[in-house]
Amino acid sequence: MGNQKLYKGSLQTIILKLLESNDKMYGYEITQHVKELTKGELQITEGALYPALHKLEADGLLDVEVAKVGNRLRKYYKLTENGTKETANKLAEMQEFLKTMQHLVNPKFSLE
Amino acid sequence: MELTTQQIHKVEEYLNSKNFGFIDLRVEILDHIISDIENFMQKNISFENAFAMTRIRWEKHFRETSSFYFGMFFSESKIVVKKAIKQFRSFYFLYLTAYILPVLIFKLFPVNATVGFANFVNGFLLSFSAVMVCYVVYIFIKTIVSKQKTTFSFILKTQYFGIIFLILGAVLGTVFNEEGELNPIFTGFVSAGFAVVFICHYFFKKHQEAIQKYKIS
Known part of the structure; x- marks a missing residue:
């Protein structure tokens, strides 16, 4: 819970990754899924989620579909073709970042 | 547990009271608030209490703010x-x-x-x-x-x-x-x-x- 600031810069990558694995999702579902996957460690606030989703939509990475569910409307998001490519790039960037951080935080000394 | 049309109407009135008429956000904010309430109600909490708790959680997002x-x-x-x-x-x-x-x-x-x-x-x-x-x-x-x-x-x-x-x-x-x-x-x-x-x-x-x-x- 105290690490929210560290996760802030990775919100778009998290959203893209979730949509890559789940075809289409709606806002509330994304927050619950992240909460569940991280066992409550990361809680995406609505105030950060929707502006990020709308930015990804404006950048052409997400497509939207509005459907009637019960007696209300629900907006679903799914990856576009560009979004799928961008997800792969962002995940590669993230792996690289994690590797660098690992070297910095936990350096392995060698005599070579 | 799904909200009734009348209960959804109460949530819409809440959004109106916040002057939240932004159509590009309203559909999903409404859906999110309703989902929050339904989640509380699944834990055997009454609609009134669930709605009150959800309002407290959302209040900060509706607070008037400006930007540089x-x-x-x-x-x-x-x-x-x-x-x-x-x-x-x-x-x-x-x-x-x-x-x-x-x-x-x-x-x-x-x-x-x-x-x-x-x-x-x-x-x-x-x-x-x-x-x-x-x-x-x-x-x-x-x-x-x-x-x-x-x-x-x-x-x-x-x-x-x-x-x-x-x-x-x-x-x-x-x-x-x-x-x-x-x-x-x-x-x-x-x-x-x-x-x-x-x-x-x-x-x-x-x-x-x-x-x-x-x-x-």
């Missing part, structure tokens, strides 16, 4: 301002560059033109700027008349005042003086003014697209 990007005079719900910043940030830098770059360039490399050419450019800029000012006035009226609120209409509202740059640079002043020397400050004003027109045009289109997209909803 739009000026302190313009405030809206925090969630709207956050979305607006994400959409507007790159345009803010375009706006600054459009002003600063010509000023720097023409201060460093002064330009002199023949009086005939200078008069032609001044005349052209005056006419073109007048058309652009009229276009922004058209956008302003169209947005007011449509009565629909989107995050983009909020951004537009914060940008209209920028048209003053075009009026200062090309209508009240002139880019070239009587001797044919280019005035870097007025050139910066005109350039910033055109950037404002472009920004208004871009967000007006986005506003109209959003109305088209969510009108059915």
